[in-house]
Amino acid sequence: MRQLDFRTPRIGIDSVEHEAKLLRLWETSPGLKGFLTSVDHKEIGIRYIITAFVFLALGGIEALVMRLQLAGPNLSLLTPEQYNQLFSTHGMTMIFLYAAPILSGFSNYLWPLVLGSRDMAFPRLNALSYWIYLAAGLFLYAGFLTGNGPNDGWFNYVPYALRDYNPGMNQDFYALGMVLLGISTTVGAANFIVTAFKTRAPGMSINRMPILVWGTLTASIANILVVPAVSLAFLLLWMDRQFGTHFFDPAGGGQPLLWQHLFWIFGHPWVYAIVLPAMGMVSDGLPVFCRRPLVGYSLVAVSTVATMIFGFGVWVHHMFATGLPGLGLSFFSAASIAITIPSAVAVFAWLSTVWLGRPVRTTAFLFFASMIVLFVIGGVSGFMTASVPVDWQLTDTYFVVAHIHYVLIGINVFPVVGAMYFWFPKMTGRLLDERLGRWNFWTMFVGFNVAFLPMHITGLLGMPRRVYTYNDYGGWAALNMLTSIGSFIFALGVLLFFINVVKSLKSGARAGKNPWDAPTLEWATSSPPPPYNFAVIPTVGSRHPLWEDRLGEEGIVSSTDRGMLLDQGKETIGTTALDAEPEMIMEMAEDSFAPLSLAAGLSVLFVGLLVRNWMVVGAGAAVVFISLVMWMWPRRDLREREAAHV
Amino acid sequence: MSVSPLEYLDSAGPRAHAIVPLTWFTLIVSLSVCVVISVLLWIAASRTRKGDDPGAMRTIPIERGGNGIRWITVGLMISAVPLAVTLVWTMVTLAAVASPPANPGLVLDVTGHQFWWEVKYNGQSPDQEFITANEIHIPVNVPVLVRLHGGDVIHSFWVPQLTGKTDTIPGQTNVSWMQADKPGRYLGQCTEFCGWQHAHMQFEVVAQPQADFEAWRSAQLQPAPAPKTPEQQHGMAYVEYRCGLCHQVRGTAAGAVSAPDLTHLMSRRMIAAGTLPNDHASLAGWIQAPQSFKPGNQMPTQYLTGLQLSDTLAYLETLK
Numbered sequence: 001m002r003q004l005d006f007r008t009p010r011i012g013i014d015s016v017e018h019e020a021k022l023l024r025l026w027e028t029s030p031g032l033k034g035f036l037t038s039v040d041h042k043e044i045g046i047r048y049i050i051t052a053f054v055f056l057a058l059g060g061i062e063a064l065v066m067r068l069q070l071a072g073p074n075l076s077l078l079t080p081e082q083y084n085q086l087f088s089t090h091g092m093t094m095i096f097l098y099a100a101p102i103l104s105g106f107s108n109y110l111w112p113l114v115l116g117s118r119d120m121a122f123p124r125l126n127a128l129s130y131w132i133y134l135a136a137g138l139f140l141y142a143g144f145l146t147g148n149g150p151n152d153g154w155f156n157y158v159p160y161a162l163r164d165y166n167p168g169m170n171q172d173f174y175a176l177g178m179v180l181l182g183i184s185t186t187v188g189a190a191n192f193i194v195t196a197f198k199t200r201a202p203g204m205s206i207n208r209m210p211i212l213v214w215g216t217l218t219a220s221i222a223n224i225l226v227v228p229a230v231s232l233a234f235l236l237l238w239m240d241r242q243f244g245t246h247f248f249d250p251a252g253g254g255q256p257l258l259w260q261h262l263f264w265i266f267g268h269p270w271v272y273a274i275v276l277p278a279m280g281m282v283s284d285g286l287p288v289f290c291r292r293p294l295v296g297y298s299l300v301a302v303s304t305v306a307t308m309i310f311g312f313g314v315w316v317h318h319m320f321a322t323g324l325p326g327l328g329l330s331f332f333s334a335a336s337i338a339i340t341i342p343s344a345v346a347v348f349a350w351l352s353t354v355w356l357g358r359p360v361r362t363t364a365f366l367f368f369a370s371m372i373v374l375f376v377i378g379g380v381s382g383f384m385t386a387s388v389p390v391d392w393q394l395t396d397t398y399f400v401v402a403h404i405h406y407v408l409i410g411i412n413v414f415p416v417v418g419a420m421y422f423w424f425p426k427m428t429g430r431l432l433d434e435r436l437g438r439w440n441f442w443t444m445f446v447g448f449n450v451a452f453l454p455m456h457i458t459g460l461l462g463m464p465r466r467v468y469t470y471n472d473y474g475g476w477a478a479l480n481m482l483t484s485i486g487s488f489i490f491a492l493g494v495l496l497f498f499i500n501v502v503k504s505l506k507s508g509a510r511a512g513k514n515p516w517d518a519p520t521l522e523w524a525t526s527s528p529p530p531p532y533n534f535a536v537i538p539t540v541g542s543r544h545p546l547w548e549d550r551l552g553e554e555g556i557v558s559s560t561d562r563g564m565l566l567d568q569g570k571e572t573i574g575t576t577a578l579d580a581e582p583e584m585i586m587e588m589a590e591d592s593f594a595p596l597s598l599a600a601g602l603s604v605l606f607v608g609l610l611v612r613n614w615m616v617v618g619a620g621a622a623v624v625f626i627s628l629v630m631w632m633w634p635r636r637d638l639r640e641r642e643a644a645h646v
Numbered sequence: 647m648s649v650s651p652l653e654y655l656d657s658a659g660p661r662a663h664a665i666v667p668l669t670w671f672t673l674i675v676s677l678s679v680c681v682v683i684s685v686l687l688w689i690a691a692s693r694t695r696k697g698d699d700p701g702a703m704r705t706i707p708i709e710r711g712g713n714g715i716r717w718i719t720v721g722l723m724i725s726a727v728p729l730a731v732t733l734v735w736t737m738v739t740l741a742a743v744a745s746p747p748a749n750p751g752l753v754l755d756v757t758g759h760q761f762w763w764e765v766k767y768n769g770q771s772p773d774q775e776f777i778t779a780n781e782i783h784i785p786v787n788v789p790v791l792v793r794l795h796g797g798d799v800i801h802s803f804w805v806p807q808l809t810g811k812t813d814t815i816p817g818q819t820n821v822s823w824m825q826a827d828k829p830g831r832y833l834g835q836c837t838e839f840c841g842w843q844h845a846h847m848q849f850e851v852v853a854q855p856q857a858d859f860e861a862w863r864s865a866q867l868q869p870a871p872a873p874k875t876p877e878q879q880h881g882m883a884y885v886e887y888r889c890g891l892c893h894q895v896r897g898t899a900a901g902a903v904s905a906p907d908l909t910h911l912m913s914r915r916m917i918a919a920g921t922l923p924n925d926h927a928s929l930a931g932w933i934q935a936p937q938s939f940k941p942g943n944q945m946p947t948q949y950l951t952g953l954q955l956s957d958t959l960a961y962l963e964t965l966k
Contacts, residue, residue, distance in 0.1 A: 079941060080842040080843060080845070080941055080942055081842055081942070084841075084842065152839070153839055157799075157800055157838070157839070159798065159799045159800070159816060160799040160800070160839070160840060160841055164798075165760075165798065165799055165841065250796070250816040250817025250818075251816075251817075254817075255817065256796075256800060256815050256816060256817060257815065257818075289703075291703070291706045291707070291708055291709075292708060292709055292710060292711065293710060295712075295714025295715070295717065295718070296714055296715055296718050299715070299718055321802055321810070321811040321812055321813050321837075321838075322813045322815065322820075323794075323812060323813060323815065323818065323820030323821070326740060326741075326744040326745070329740070329744075330736075330737055330740060333733075333736055333737075333740075334733055337729055337732060337733050337736070338729075340725065340729055341722065341725070341726070341729070344721060344722055344725045345718055345722065347683065347721070348717050348718040348721035348722070349714070349717075349718055351683065351686055351687060351690065351717065351721075352712070352714040352717035352718065353714065354687060354690040354691055355686070355689075355690040355712075355717070356711055356712035356714055358693075358694050358697075358706050359690070359691050359693070359694055359697055360694070360697055360698075360699070360700065360702050360703050360706065361691060361694075361697045361698050362700045362703075365691075369687060369691055372683065372687055373680070373683060373684050373687060376679060376680055376683045376684075377680055380675070380676035380677075380679050380680060381676065383672065383676065383729075383732070384669070384672045384673065384676060387668060387672060387732055387735075387736040387739075388736060388740050388744075389664065389665045389668060389736065389739045389740055389743060389744075389810065390665060390668055390669050390672060390736075391810075392665070392809075392810025392811050392812075393654045393662075393665055393669070393806060393810045393811070395811060395837070396802065396811065396837040396838060396839075397837070434700060460653065460654075460655065461650040461652065461653045462650050462651075462652025462653050462654065462806050462835075463650075463652070464652075464835055464836075464837045464844075464845075465839075466839040466844060467844060467845035468844075468845050469845050470845065473650040473651055473652060474649050474650025474651070474653060475650070476650065516700075516703055517703050517704045519708075547708050550707065550708040551708060551709075551710065
């Protein structure tokens with residue numbers, strides 16, 4: 001007995017009763033229960049952001065301790081093993097626990113708002129992705145705090161990571177923690193992909209998506225493709241260590257280079273995955289402060305995708321010194337030089353946007369604009385090391401340390417802090433303090449460059465990286481002292497940022513809906529947005545719905561005050577992948593304990609694997625199974641038993 | 647400020663020379679790009695008056711204006727030129743220096759160990775071969791082929807002034823080569839992270855005129871001289887009994903090969919892979935407390951009495 005399941009959404013305008021009805025449907029219950037069960041993308045996004053900033057602070061403290069040890073030649077503040085665990089944990093923290101999750105946090109928070117939707121496509125999966133991220137972070141740090149942190153760099157080369165050379169539990173924590181984290185990344189990426197293709201507001205065809213969405217979408221597709229490589233690598237490592245499988249052990253017929261290929265097939269695209277969304281933030285944020293649309297939207301969108309496609313084919317440039325044949329090296333060298341082109345497209349697009357606009361130098365503008373310079377510096381040093389013979393000299397020196405920090409701090413941290421100044425008012429309803437903001441910016445900018453610009457010279461003078469101490473050869477001591485001083489100034493700048501956040505949460509100026517007079521949909525709803533984001537689903541007619549009247553584009557009619565009401569349940573509209581034509585009413589899952597209990601069960605399972613207690617593994621697996629049953633239990637109101645079309 | 651011995655721009659052989667102009671070219675291109683972009687951005691950002699007032703946001707009209715695409719096309723066209731030059735130059739340089747010379751004057755087998763370098767000199771016959779550690783002598787103006795082996799974990803062989811890096815990887819044999827223009831000492835350093843003492847894993851390449859090299863080589867081929875004094879005889883007994891568990895002294899019962907060969911220990915300038923100078927005091931300190939100088943290295947503490955130590959040193963110092 002099936003009834004025809006077909007309903008035309010009512011079109012209407014916002015009203016007080018309508019909003020009250022939506023609020024009842026969408027609001028997370030207060031208190032602890034709400035905290036543990038919420039699937040609201042805004043709540044999850046903010047949790048991601050806070051957690052990632054905590055890890056940024058931890059990784060920063062680790063860096064400062066190392067800079068004390070390296071402030072002068074032959075110091076002995078740290079033992080070699082302490083230093084090795086610190087630099088490895090610093091890399092792991094910044095790359096895996098800060099740089100990617102912070103961007104997931106922003107995208108989680110912003111996507112449904114910029115897409116004109118009410119939540120991510122899979123709200124519970126979203127919650128699961130966060131809980132597993134948190135669990136993996138705690139798991140990895142449990143190792144570090146018990147003296148079992150990673151001690152072989154974030155890249156973790158074998159055979160040093162094998163049990164013969166590394167008998168402690170360090171590598172078991174790292175290997176299992178990374179496999180666990182990979183689950184979070186994968187489900188998060190799947191969610192982003194479906195959300196981008198299926199939940200855009202009617203009319204937001206694919207060529208009207210904000211560049212941030214292009215960036216995170218591209219990164220997510222890359223993650224789906226490459227995270228399996230690294231999860232596999234760490235699983236094989238763990239099996240080598242626990243069961244003597246010899247995948248990487250040359251004495252048993254294994255191949256140390258297999259690790260490097262698996263790791264960098266993941267690792268290089270990952271570098272793009274942790275900068276492309278941040279570049280998207282700049283592409284969307286910078287034009288607002290230049291009072292004009294971004295120059296070359298289509299080119300920037302295409303170059304985002306092109307960067308990633310090239311990015312799949314450059315992993316061997318991390319392995320130029322491993323003795324691979326010259327012909328192969330030439331191809332990877334050429335690809336690494338060619339990847340400069342799509343990056344240059346973005347640089348010239350931003351530069352001309354500033355040049356052809358009328359810039360207003362807010363703190364957010366300063367962070368976004370300075371990123372262009374830092375991006376170029378990080379880019380050209382990458383271009384230098386793309387040349388194989390030059391790389392043979394520069395690789396594994398401080399030149400590459402300088403390069404990676406210009407890339408990751410320049411293209412991730414600076415845009416992220418800029419994005420906080422830009423979107424904090426949307427998240428909290430209050431503006432960050434501009435005066436403190438300027439201090440914040442200049443301290444970070446000066447400190448960063450004092451620390452890392454001279455480091456290029458340190459590298460050219462031949463200082464190898466990953467050494468716990470050094471002799472003063474030809475000025476290394478002075479350069480290292482400079483870097484240490486700069487790093488503390490930079491840390492002070494980051495501290496000012498945190499202070500500004502705390503201070504402005506209480507006493508920041510009220511923001512209103514659209515404090516920057518920005519053009520995209522998130523600024524059409526209140527600050528902070530209600531749980532349902534939009535009382536009526538917006539209709540989009542251009543890339544700049546809120547600027548249409550002033551850009552004078554004829555015949556374009558975006559609408560944010562009249563549209564589909566969708567108040568028969570927790571509903572949003574599903575649209576077609578390219579043109580965003582309405583296709584279905586999507587029934588969204590309500591708050592649930594299942595994501596948390598699934599993540600908890602997985603954590604128990606991984607702890608069991610770590611200590612090799614199969615009872616604990618079994619208990620964890622049971623919790624996982626029960627959670628999945630709770631999650632998947634067929635429910636007519638979520639249309640999960642829908643058969644084929646009638 | 648002295649010149650850093652690990653600075654490769656101060657090259658001393660053909661393999662390293664080829665990379666210096668390419669580095670300068672890419673460096674100057676890179677610096678120019680940074681300067682041009684920074685200046686353009688600075689000018690662009692400073693043009694608006696009252697641009698520091700966030701309140702101005704709403705008063706400035708929104709306009710498209712300007713031919714932005716031309717910026718991108720012109721920018722790309724300009725960028726493409728140095729990129730293309732670099733690409734071609736890279737390939738040409740790679741072709742010139744990547745492959746080892748067909749007829750090397752000397753063939754070495756170098757093995758990376760935690761945390762020292764084993765060096766085997768190959769000869770026409772087995773009696774022309776010998777093993778040494780951490781100090782590589784080569785004749786000037788002769789191409790030297792270096793076959794690289796991984797003893798335990800991955801290390802990387804790097805003599806900046808003579809050759810770029812090549813990893814030593816267990817289970818495979820990599821090849822590097824080098825040639826020095828003039829006599830001198832060139833510092834080498836492990837550059838792949840290999841554990842606790844990655845920092846203290848150096849070696850020296852000593853380039854000598856051919857005659858000096860031949861003299862050094864024939865000296866190295868000799869076994870250790872017999873001890874002369876009673877102290878030296880006692881010392882030799884300790885060396886055979888204790889040091890010989892890991893080290894070799896050719897011509898004695900100390901015959902293990904899992905640590906540096908000591909047959910001509912005193913001919914080397916440094917000990918412990920560049921960690922300490924090779925003098926009486928350092929040698930004594932190293933034997934008694936190796937873990938305090940280089941924590942995590944493989945040499946155990948010896949707990950010798952004062953007399954045992956002085957006898958051991960007396961013998962070791964005959965190993966010229």
